[in-house]
Amino acid sequence: MGLENNIWESLPDVITVKLDAVINWARKSSIWPATFGLACCAIEMMNSVSARNDLSRFGAETFRASPRQADVMIVSGRVSRKMAPVLRRIYDQMPEPKWVISMGACATSGGVFDNYAIVQGVDKIVPVDIYIPGCPPRPEMLVHAITMLQEKIMSESVKDRKDTFEEESRHSVVPGTLPVTEGTALEREIEEEVAQNKAPRPYTVPSKHERRRSS
Amino acid sequence: MGLENITEEVEFLDQPLESQMTLSMGPQHPSTHGVLRLDLRLDGELIVKAVPDIGYLHTGMEKLFEYKKYQQGIVITDRMDYLNPLGNNLAYVMAAEKLLELEIPERAQVIRVLMCELQRIASHMVWLGTHCLDIGAMSVFFFCFKEREKILNMIESASGGRLTPSYFRIGGLMMDLPAGFENRVRQFLDNFLDAMNTFETLVTGNTIWQARTKEIGIISGEDAIDYGLTGPCLRGSGVDVDLRRDNPYTGYETYDYDVCVEHDCDVWARFKVRMRECYESHKIVRQALDRLKPGPIKADAPKVVLPDRDDMRKHMDSLIHHFLIVAEGFNVPPGEVYHAIEASKGELGVYMKSNGGPKPERVHFRGPSFVNLQALPVMSEGEMVADVVAIIGSLDIVLGEIDR
Amino acid sequence: MNEFAKELKAENADWVSEVKEALGETTITVPREAIVEVCASLKTNHGFDMLADLCGADRGPEEDPRFEVNYHLFSTKHHSRLRLKVILSEDDPHVNTVSGVWKTANWHERETYDLVGVIFDNHPDLRRILLPSDFDGHALRKDYPLRGYEPYSLT
Ligand code: SF4
Numbered sequence: 001m002g003l004e005n006n007i008w009e010s011l012p013d014v015i016t017v018k019l020d021a022v023i024n025w026a027r028k029s030s031i032w033p034a035t036f037g038l039a040c041c042a043i044e045m046m047n048s049v050s051a052r053n054d055l056s057r058f059g060a061e062t063f064r065a066s067p068r069q070a071d072v073m074i075v076s077g078r079v080s081r082k083m084a085p086v087l088r089r090i091y092d093q094m095p096e097p098k099w100v101i102s103m104g105a106c107a108t109s110g111g112v113f114d115n116y117a118i119v120q121g122v123d124k125i126v127p128v129d130i131y132i133p134g135c136p137p138r139p140e141m142l143v144h145a146i147t148m149l150q151e152k153i154m155s156e157s158v159k160d161r162k163d164t165f166e167e168e169s170r171h172s173v174v175p176g177t178l179p180v181t182e183g184t185a186l187e188r189e190i191e192e193e194v195a196q197n198k199a200p201r202p203y204t205v206p207s208k209h210e211r212r213r214s215s
Numbered sequence: 216m217g218l219e220n221i222t223e224e225v226e227f228l229d230q231p232l233e234s235q236m237t238l239s240m241g242p243q244h245p246s247t248h249g250v251l252r253l254d255l256r257l258d259g260e261l262i263v264k265a266v267p268d269i270g271y272l273h274t275g276m277e278k279l280f281e282y283k284k285y286q287q288g289i290v291i292t293d294r295m296d297y298l299n300p301l302g303n304n305l306a307y308v309m310a311a312e313k314l315l316e317l318e319i320p321e322r323a324q325v326i327r328v329l330m331c332e333l334q335r336i337a338s339h340m341v342w343l344g345t346h347c348l349d350i351g352a353m354s355v356f357f358f359c360f361k362e363r364e365k366i367l368n369m370i371e372s373a374s375g376g377r378l379t380p381s382y383f384r385i386g387g388l389m390m391d392l393p394a395g396f397e398n399r400v401r402q403f404l405d406n407f408l409d410a411m412n413t414f415e416t417l418v419t420g421n422t423i424w425q426a427r428t429k430e431i432g433i434i435s436g437e438d439a440i441d442y443g444l445t446g447p448c449l450r451g452s453g454v455d456v457d458l459r460r461d462n463p464y465t466g467y468e469t470y471d472y473d474v475c476v477e478h479d480c481d482v483w484a485r486f487k488v489r490m491r492e493c494y495e496s497h498k499i500v501r502q503a504l505d506r507l508k509p510g511p512i513k514a515d516a517p518k519v520v521l522p523d524r525d526d527m528r529k530h531m532d533s534l535i536h537h538f539l540i541v542a543e544g545f546n547v548p549p550g551e552v553y554h555a556i557e558a559s560k561g562e563l564g565v566y567m568k569s570n571g572g573p574k575p576e577r578v579h580f581r582g583p584s585f586v587n588l589q590a591l592p593v594m595s596e597g598e599m600v601a602d603v604v605a606i607i608g609s610l611d612i613v614l615g616e617i618d619r
Numbered sequence: 620m621n622e623f624a625k626e627l628k629a630e631n632a633d634w635v636s637e638v639k640e641a642l643g644e645t646t647i648t649v650p651r652e653a654i655v656e657v658c659a660s661l662k663t664n665h666g667f668d669m670l671a672d673l674c675g676a677d678r679g680p681e682e683d684p685r686f687e688v689n690y691h692l693f694s695t696k697h698h699s700r701l702r703l704k705v706i707l708s709e710d711d712p713h714v715n716t717v718s719g720v721w722k723t724a725n726w727h728e729r730e731t732y733d734l735v736g737v738i739f740d741n742h743p744d745l746r747r748i749l750l751p752s753d754f755d756g757h758a759l760r761k762d763y764p765l766r767g768y769e770p771y772s773l774t
Contacts, residue, residue: 035243035245037250038249039294039615040294043341043378044377050360067243082273082750086243086250115765117758136378269748270750270751277734278758278765281765313642443670445671551702553700566674566689566691568676577677579672586723589726
């Protein structure tokens, strides 16, 4: 969505470099997170907008209920396998440019919950920009993450950010849950190759964590 | 198994009807307090049927207990009802203590009561803030979180964790209260009544608030018992049950407080019960502060309770016990217990079964939110869509506890 | 012996197969055919108007009988508690539902079915509640892997 999809291809770099600075400055000063509270970390996320750690100092206090109006998704808490397709769909519904902050040990790596129910790291489902450690991270850490994200935004170029189309979007079938989409042509190809043992399954390769089962 | 069992309830939602529509609310919805999903069948603005769909935060905690030692389980209970972690700690720890038949020293008991009541206030503050936010009063949220922040700071100073304290241990406490803690609590208590005054002015006396909450989400006393409601939801329906008084634990029977009961059976009644409970908790905390006397904070059971650091440097036995407890855990005599406490949301029960080893055979949690949520369809049918939000708020659910 | 256990036994001797008192709690083992009648009788005659909790437990695949279902009863009138226990074998993990006696049993039983795999006959709506409907197996059984998730495994 937005400018980058149509105009910038044809413009010379000199103009876009200067424009980058302006656009990035505007973007970083009003990051709107999607309201996406999952578990305990969400309470700390709520804390970070309230009295003591006023997140609005950094322009990121406007939590939007609709993903269509949001720029950054703060995955605050553990993602269960039942929730994973929903999370992916919300991510897909957010317009570009979009960023993801993985808040807490659970979202980052599964945390203490190494079992059948929890996705071991949200980066298996959506690309993550910033990881915050801690269980739960203090609100200050979330504020820090937002400022780090702002730095990251400043170093981006409008040319990098385009809506991703089918063939680029990541495959994310989480076993035990319904598939997020019906599957694009490319995904079906991969499925076939996987079925014939020609290619490894993308993003469902077991991590060390998951292979280490005790029974 | 699954498919052939899907029955009426689901089919009903799939039928196309001319004037009715199905609305799927959640799992990502700002007013569902997390990841609750509701399938609402609407006739215009009226709710014909509401079907809650839960499990979006299922964490498999009960499975984790199968390979965690008893003392390791405390950490997991923190993450269940994350608004009232000390209450969870207490329920779990007391179930284990019941199996071990431990005697807890007086000071530890008083501190437990003190911390639990502080936590109850904190939990009710989140409830009030989010309940108001859902209905449309934004500023209350900030005031509530300000009060809560003070409590969290105190809990942090005692235990080292804001949200996940793990402060209660099997056989006592993690460590004693820090210096100056009592003064901080007293200071907080002195200012807390002012804050409550603010809330009463902002919310209780507000006509819009009353219009949004009165005679909405009605559930009668008999129904409430039948659906297993507990805590403020049950007392809001006029049933006089409070486990602190009726099945007393940690010496609650010696404190002087009232059990708040309201007879209106609606959202307003549940709101009033919780508001009054804040005052009662305030009273209990004061009494507990007055009772704090120096003394041991850990039970006299060297095979179960971790020794003090100081002890470990001086005595070989303590060092060995420490090593054994950490490395191998302690054995718990076989048996089964069900221990229930009055958490901020209702009866929090722990069923614990031991087979004699260092790990429990089965730990089951009876989360109050899980049971309370089940009554949501009864409360919301016949109401407007916008009232569902008020009803969910009045149930004070926490998804971490529902899904576990 | 606990007075409720005595009264139950007096009412129908078949209803009580074992009474155990330990740690201040009473456990009555009930044959599974009788569970609904026992619960109804306890509710109407003895004041146990609330089912506080219902949970299943797996004793392990090598045990026989393997499963047990625990009913924790509570009375809002005299505030006493009672545990009923039904023991089920692995081949036939069926027990009648008590959701007709207390409505709250509905979700508890669904949860038990979901996680332990005990089947409650005549239940109005027995389907998975916490896990997705296409989940394989029952997670809280002892032979379900403690860590990881089956389809992920390489072997
Ligand atoms: S990282 Fe810790 S606090 Fe955050 S969701 Fe996970 S368990 Fe809860």
